[in-house]
Amino acid sequence: MDQNNSLPPYAQGLASPQGAMTPGIPIFSPMMPYGTGLTPQPIQNTNSLSILEEQQRQQQQQQQQQQQQQQQQQQQQQQQQQQQSTSQQATQGPSGQTPQLFHSQTLTTAPLPGTTPLYPSPMTPMTPITPATPASESSGIVPQLQNIVSTVNLGCKLDLKTIALRARNAEYNPKRFAAVIMRIREPRTTALIFSSGKMVCTGAKSEEQSRLAARKYARVVQKLGFPAKFLDFKIQNMVGSCDVKFPIRLEGLVLTHQQFSSYEPELFPGLIYRMIKPRIVLLIFVSGKVVLTGAKVRAEIYEAFENIYPILKGFRKTT
Amino acid sequence: MAYQLYRNTTLGNSLQESLDELIQSQQITPQLALQVLLQFDKAINAALAQRVRNRVNFRGSLNTYRFCDNVWTFVLNDVEFREVTELIKVDKVKIVACDGKSLKYFSSFFFFLTCFISTIYPMASVLLNSYTF
Numbered sequence: 001m002d003q004n005n006s007l008p009p010y011a012q013g014l015a016s017p018q019g020a021m022t023p024g025i026p027i028f029s030p031m032m033p034y035g036t037g038l039t040p041q042p043i044q045n046t047n048s049l050s051i052l053e054e055q056q057r058q059q060q061q062q063q064q065q066q067q068q069q070q071q072q073q074q075q076q077q078q079q080q081q082q083q084q085s086t087s088q089q090a091t092q093g094p095s096g097q098t099p100q101l102f103h104s105q106t107l108t109t110a111p112l113p114g115t116t117p118l119y120p121s122p123m124t125p126m127t128p129i130t131p132a133t134p135a136s137e138s139s140g141i142v143p144q145l146q147n148i149v150s151t152v153n154l155g156c157k158l159d160l161k162t163i164a165l166r167a168r169n170a171e172y173n174p175k176r177f178a179a180v181i182m183r184i185r186e187p188r189t190t191a192l193i194f195s196s197g198k199m200v201c202t203g204a205k206s207e208e209q210s211r212l213a214a215r216k217y218a219r220v221v222q223k224l225g226f227p228a229k230f231l232d233f234k235i236q237n238m239v240g241s242c243d244v245k246f247p248i249r250l251e252g253l254v255l256t257h258q259q260f261s262s263y264e265p266e267l268f269p270g271l272i273y274r275m276i277k278p279r280i281v282l283l284i285f286v287s288g289k290v291v292l293t294g295a296k297v298r299a300e301i302y303e304a305f306e307n308i309y310p311i312l313k314g315f316r317k318t319t
Numbered sequence: 320m321a322y323q324l325y326r327n328t329t330l331g332n333s334l335q336e337s338l339d340e341l342i343q344s345q346q347i348t349p350q351l352a353l354q355v356l357l358q359f360d361k362a363i364n365a366a367l368a369q370r371v372r373n374r375v376n377f378r379g380s381l382n383t384y385r386f387c388d389n390v391w392t393f394v395l396n397d398v399e400f401r402e403v404t405e406l407i408k409v410d411k412v413k414i415v416a417c418d419g420k421s422l423k424y425f426s427s428f429f430f431f432l433t434c435f436i437s438t439i440y441p442m443a444s445v446l447l448n449s450y451t452f
Contacts, residue, residue, distance in 0.1 A: 164387040171386040 139309040143240035143292055143301050147203060148210040151236055154197040154218055155229035163193065166224050182217060189213040193221065197228075207235055207298065239293040240301040244309065246288050247317035253284070257311070273308065280304035284312070321360040322417050325367075334359055376401045379412060391416040 160180045164172030171181045179192040189203040191214070199217060204210035211233060222228040250271045254263040263271040270283040270291075278300040283291040290308065295301045325331050338352040379398030384391070393414040400407040 161387065164385065168383040168385070171384075173386060173389070 139244070139306065141242050141244065141305070141309070143242040143290070143305045145205055145238060145240045145298065145301070147237075147239040148205070148207060148235055149200065149202045149237040150204075150210045150214060150234060151198065151200050152214045152218070152233040153229075153231040154193075154199060154221060154226070155231045156197050156227050158193065158195050158197055158221065158226055160193070160195050163221065163224055167220055182220070184213060184216055184220075187213045191217045193217065207238075210235060235296060237293065238295040238298065238301060239291065240295070240305075241289065241291045242305060244288040244290060244312050246313075247286055248284060248288055248312055249315040249317050250284065250286055253311070253315045275304050275307060278303050282308055284308075286317075288312075321357075321364045323356075323360050324415065324417055325360065325363045326356060330363070331359065373402070377412075379409075382411075389418050 160172055160174070160178075163180050163182075164170045167180075167182060169183045172179075179194045181190060181192055183190045187204050187209040189201055189210070191202075192200040199214065201210055201214040201217065204213050214233060215230060218228045218230050250263050250265075253273075254261040254271060257273065260275065261271055261273050270285045273282040273284055275282060279294060280292055280300055281294045282304060283293075290305065290312075292301050292304050295304070326335065335356070338347070338355060341347045342349055342352055377395075377398055377400045379395035382394040382396050384393050386392075391414070393412075393416075395412045395414065396410065398409045398412045400409065
């Protein structure tokens with residue numbers, strides 16, 4: 001399902017059709033186009049410490065329902081499209097809809113072309129797996145990307161000594177490390193160039209900058225006379241950071257989320273939270289600063305932060 | 320054995336030119352000239368290591384750097400050389416630095432500097448002291 005394309009930009013990091021073992025608070029807005037899958041879902045009560053149990057229950061239920069419902073939906077979508085193409089109603093009338101249990105993970109109807117109802121249809125009941133509370137607002141904080149690591153294959157063997165002697169801003173110490181370390185100023189990045197032709201580019205602040213920087217390094221190598229290509233550019237890791245602006249009780253967090261957290265203040269002052277979905281590692285500090293790493297795409301960073309924010313709010317230090 | 324780094328200095332170049340003249344006029348053999356240059360290498364390295372004591376600080380912005388074969392090459396811009404007594408400003412400096420510690424004969428880092436002074440002043444190469452690390 002590629003419903004995410006129709007999402008407004010602020011919600012694009014949030015849609016996660018697969019369900020989560022971690023709490024998810026999607027944005028609820030009356031302007032949300034109907035049928036995108038982000039219409040009000042059963043909202044987990046974020047302040048409850050039994051979140052984990054609720055999530056696990058939900059997940060099991062959802063998985064069972066998902067399989068049944070996906071088949072139903074496809075049939076229903078076809079029916080509804082035929083019915084509603086004749087009636088040009090702005091709001092979804094009851095005639096066109098087959099009431100069904102609203103499932104938090106999957107669509108109930110396909111979006112109608114051209115009709116964007118102001119409010120989600122009252123005919124689609126929310127199935128409260130947990131008591132439906134008004135959706136929490138989004139945190140309003142967007143993690144900033146700090147570092148992107150990417151790799152690319154230049155597709156030809158390289159003579160590192162030639163590169164080190166002729167290129168500017170290059171270091172080559174084969175006794176210590178078998179690669180040329182080259183840097184450029186714009187975008188400010190560092191590249192490790194290996195004799196196999198493979199290259200690692202680090203230090204960029206955005207995906208596009210990382211790609212641009214990798215291309216600049218490839219051009220440097222090409223100008224030195226090697227038949228460099230630009231094969232298999234892939235972003236391997238993205239690091240983001242943000243500040244929740246309140247202190248956090250790490251000790252409490254590790255007690256309740258012990259299967260995800262590890263906190264050894266004598267070793268490292270930050271709590272290491274290994275989120276399962278998305279697979280992101282977060283370093284959470286007492287000051288309220290959070291570092292997120294391990295992402296392959298930007299959306300994973302945003303999603304992970306939206307997942308962790310309500311948990312952190314629950315462990316806000318009050319003194 | 321000793322670094323041949325200092326042959327391309329004012330002193331080293333003068334020596335080489337003189338030797339070339341003597342070879343031209345058949346007064347010495349090329350082999351002897353080569354031996355002279357090797358002795359010059361030893362002498363200059365020893366002299367800088369043992370007989371030079373003063374200290375100069377310099378500061379500038381880095382244009383490029385290179386590290387290959389254990390030799391650092393830097394190009395700095397807008398450099399100020401500061402000694403207690405005086406101050407020299409230069410537009411461009413190329414620094415070639417060889418490792419001192421790895422050779423058991425030497426115990427200091429040797430610097431070899433070529434200053435490209437702005438057009439107001441004549442071109443000159445300046446040989447600065449070695450720092451002991």
